[in-house]
Amino acid sequence: MHPFGFRADTFMQVFQIEGGTPLEGEVVISGAKNAVLPLQAAALLADGKMTIRNVPRLKDVATLASLLEGMGVTVNIDKDNNITTDTSTIKNQVAPYELVRTMRASILVLGPLVAKYGYAEVSLPGGCAIGSRPVNIHLTGLEAMGVEITVDEGFIRAKADKLTGATIVMEAVTVTGTENLLMAAVFAEGTTILENAAREPEVVDLANCLIAMGAKISGAGTNTITVTGVKKLKGIEYSVLPDRIETGTYLAAAAITGGKVRCVNAAPETLDAVLQKFRECGASVEVGKDWVELDMRGRKLKAVDIRTEPHPAFPTDMQAQFMAMNCVSEGIGVVVETIFENRMMHVAELMRMGANIRLEGNTAIVAGMPSLRGAPVMATDLRASACLILAGLAAKGITIVDRIYHTDRGYEKIEEKLTKIGAKIKRS
């Protein structure tokens, strides 16, 4: 049985959605997928036990837990969404292909393993549906800290007697690259400066956790992060940042159906660019300390232009959801994807539902229509699946979304949360 109870036949499952109901109510936001995964990897750096709270019940979290267990690490997931990790039982530092290929973020164990144990063997993640996604910046950064890297038979082998602080200018902004190098740098002798660092809230969350474990880090959230090496880190209790992409997706569900949804346990300060776009779409958006509410009742959606960029600009992980909204908006919206070279696979599926989209490379020109029509569609990746669910919620008739194992990677109990706010959605 899967640690979070995912059924073995998940590859066969579909969502059946009957569209047309305005969604209204409250959604409790889970911990962020992209924050919890680096925290699980950071637990490898701790002496003793580490407890992570507010953990989302996601397939990716379970995959990383299995990866750690395969190394001999003791991992306990309790019913209150806490994960406790004990590294004292670790036996090897190997991340095998079978797990890494199902989740690219497995690469996050590379930095911590080589920094703490002097050795790591991690399968090369390879590409995925949204792009080729190389890890060259992770590897050159580690080499700059004195790690010997070889790539052979599909595996990255990393070795180091000790890591040495270095100034590393990352040639592109990379989120997991920044996280990997940050985790390696905590044990590097002297000072490491990470230039052109990613500024995503999940990087800041990781840095805050490492600082609480005893690391010396400044500048997280800016493009220069400075790390002064320490000898050891202690295990602590740490609560995961709320998921900004999950929040944005439920707000999009309110917007696209003409409803009103309040997301609670959220972190609105991580969503500035997204909330600004919702307002540009014509939505009323209100924000509190840990909640955000979007009201679209009696308003008309307006198409918006989107250009994805690293944080604090508009996130690529919300591009597909806004594409769905543009399909049923007034006017024309131009969506430009600049982060991943192949993140437009949902366009063809939206067109099967009657959307009017012209795709030119990584630019989609979307002419809004009064409505979409339900159809069988196939999810190609996590956010494409969210896009198609949103389109189905707004469409006339029935939509069947296939390959929803992508959805389970990143949305905890999505059908329960949507049903609670009035959606007609069933998993079968």
Ligand SMILES: CC(=O)N[C@H]1[C@@H](OP(=O)(O)OP(=O)(O)OC[C@H]2O[C@@H](n3ccc(=O)[nH]c3=O)[C@H](O)[C@@H]2O)O[C@H](CO)[C@@H](O)[C@@H]1O
């Ligand atoms: C688990 C996690 O946090 N995933 C997020 C993370 O992915 P991830 O960290 O994999 O994405 P990156 O920020 O690394 O990728 C950004 C761009 O840099 C390129 N690149 C990256 C590394 C490298 O060594 N060489 C290189 O060329 C990638 O191919 C891509 O074109 O950030 C993405 C961009 O915000 C998000 O969409 C993902 O949800």
Ligand SMILES: C=C(OP(=O)(O)O)C(=O)O
């Ligand atoms: C692309 C994503 O995730 P990952 O990097 O885990 O594939 C995402 O969360 O949209």
